[in-house]
Amino acid sequence: MKFIDEAKIYVKAGDGGDGCVSFRREKHVPRGGPNGGDGGKGGDVVIRASRSHSTLLDLKFNQHHVAKHGGRGEGSNKAGRGSPDVEVIVPVGTIIRDAETGESLADITTDGQEYIVARGGEGGRGNARFATSTNRAPRYAQEGKEGEKRWIELELKLLADVGIIGLPNVGKSTFISRVSASRPKIADYPFTTLKPNLGVVRYGDFETFVIADIPGLIKGAHQGHGLGTKFLRHIERTTFLLHILDISKDSHTSAWEDFESINNELALFSPALIEKPQIVALNKIDLPVTRERMEEESSFFKKQGIKLFPISAVTGEGLDVLIWEIAKTLQERKVS
Ligand SMILES: Nc1nc2c(ncn2[C@@H]2O[C@H](COP(=O)(O)OP(=O)(O)OP(=O)(O)O)[C@@H](O)[C@H]2O)c(=O)[nH]1
Ligand SMILES: [Mg+2]
Numbered sequence: 001m002k003f004i005d006e007a008k009i010y011v012k013a014g015d016g017g018d019g020c021v022s023f024r025r026e027k028h029v030p031r032g033g034p035n036g037g038d039g040g041k042g043g044d045v046v047i048r049a050s051r052s053h054s055t056l057l058d059l060k061f062n063q064h065h066v067a068k069h070g071g072r073g074e075g076s077n078k079a080g081r082g083s084p085d086v087e088v089i090v091p092v093g094t095i096i097r098d099a100e101t102g103e104s105l106a107d108i109t110t111d112g113q114e115y116i117v118a119r120g121g122e123g124g125r126g127n128a129r130f131a132t133s134t135n136r137a138p139r140y141a142q143e144g145k146e147g148e149k150r151w152i153e154l155e156l157k158l159l160a161d162v163g164i165i166g167l168p169n170v171g172k173s174t175f176i177s178r179v180s181a182s183r184p185k186i187a188d189y190p191f192t193t194l195k196p197n198l199g200v201v202r203y204g205d206f207e208t209f210v211i212a213d214i215p216g217l218i219k220g221a222h223q224g225h226g227l228g229t230k231f232l233r234h235i236e237r238t239t240f241l242l243h244i245l246d247i248s249k250d251s252h253t254s255a256w257e258d259f260e261s262i263n264n265e266l267a268l269f270s271p272a273l274i275e276k277p278q279i280v281a282l283n284k285i286d287l288p289v290t291r292e293r294m295e296e297e298s299s300f301f302k303k304q305g306i307k308l309f310p311i312s313a314v315t316g317e318g319l320d321v322l323i324w325e326i327a328k329t330l331q332e333r334k335v336s
Contacts, residue, residue: 005156007059008099014042014067014083016121016144019129022075023137034131034138036073039123040080042147043067044116046087047154051111051334053091054208056156067118070144073126080123088117093159099151117152121145160198160212161330162242163235165266167258168216168226170246171283173197174313176213179323184213191215191227196234203327212238219261222268229269236270239333240277242326245308247293248284255282255297256304279309279329281322286312 017039024032045065065088071080096105096115106115124142131138164172168190176182180199185192197213212235218226235241243262245255259280267274282297284290294310301308309325311318 005056007056007154008063008151009059009088009154010064010149010151011045011088011118012064012066012149013045013118013120013147014069015147016040016042016123017070017072017080018143019124019126019141020073020075020078020080021127021139021141024076033136034127035075035077036126036128036141037075037078038080038126038129039073039142039144040070040082041123042070042120042144043083044085044120045118046085047094047096047106047108047115047117048087048089049092049094049108049111049113050089051092053089054210056090056094056154059088059090059154067120067147069147070120070123072144073123073141077126077128079126082123083120085120090154091156093156095155095157097153097155099153105152118148118150121147159210160235160238161209162211162240162326163238164211164213164242164244165217165235165262166244167218167246167262168192169249170216170244171313172213172216172244175242175244175281175283175311175319176211178313178316179319180211182213190218194227196231201323201326203323207327209327209330211242217262217265219265221265229265232266232269232273236273238276239330240279241273243278243280245280245282246284246290247282247297248287248290251289255308256300277329279322279325280306281309281311281318283311283313285310285317286315 019039020036022036024035067086068083073080094108122145124144127138127141173184173186173193176199180201182197182199184197193215199211200208202208214231215227221229247253247255298308309322
């Protein structure tokens with residue numbers, strides 16, 4: 001499976017406008033001075049990052065990005081018009097390279113960040129600029145400079161929006177396999193997942209978000225128990241966490257105790273992680289043991305001010321509601 005999104009595009013900045021050769025013509029003045037204006041600057045091609053874009057898909061169908069030339073200079077010292085820049089919008093996290101040399105040009109890491117990939121040519125100077133005491137009537141002007149052009153490669157490493165946490169065996173991988181095209185190994189024993197998996201979740205008509213399934217955490221993870229905390233850095237840049245709980249194993253399991261114990265491990269590992277908002281789901285409600293206690297657990301969480309989403313990753317029950325909640329929360333965070 002590929003989690004690198006790539007696009008190759010051609011960018012060409014506008015050429016500068018030529019400078020103008022012109023002389024003043026006035027009544028009764030046999031030979032006026034030079035008054036040719038400068039040419040305008042050609043438009044740049046600028047790459048700009050936007051948080052509202054999540055893939056490079058648009059650019060695969062729209063490869064050529066060409067800015068307009070600057071206007072020619074005119075008589076009466078009128079400068080040519082500068083041309084507007086052409087913007088190419090990319091998601092945050094895009095790496096820009098020169099396609100020919102492979103040279104890395106920029107790493108776009110923040111919303112609104114800009115990088116000029118092709119600089120517009122400067123306009124040529126008009127003949128008015130070349131007048132000197134010895135040459136009062138220069139008959140030449142400069143040509144505009146050519147705008148830069150090249151092929152560039154864009155690469156986006158997908159960053160997960162949502163990280164799934166929970167004890168081993170609660171159904172994290174089952175969940176991601178149900179809501180995305182990701183197919184991690186699923187089995188009824190702890191530590192089935194040994195390295196993180198990413199899945200792209202589609203919802204609505206065209207929207208997507210990326211979710212990361214990481215190995216299960218256990219008590220003492222911060223001391224290296226289980227697989228420890230070594231995969232937690234993979235979810236350090238996510239917007240929030242999906243915390244999955246499972247009370248089906250034995251009748252003494254309390255969802256709240258598991259919830260607190262995982263959060264305790266998170267806090268010990270990284271204050272930044274525990275600060276992240278969490279959406280909490282109770283999985284396996286298709287099993288009678290879980291179903292019976294679902295209401296009780298939900299009302300307990302509610303008292304703590306937390307909404308518990310009952311789901312079954314196997315039958316799909318409750319998943320739509322949960323996905324919409326995740327999508328809504330992501331949207332709100334993008335806007336704010
Ligand atoms: N009945 C039922 N079983 C489920 C559900 N979700 C997962 N399971 C089962 O629970 C077991 C563990 O599922 P996984 O998805 O591998 O759990 P995990 O959380 O990824 O586990 P680790 O990767 O080991 O941390 C498997 O046998 C699944 O079939 C569910 O909604 N209902
Ligand atoms: Mg797993």
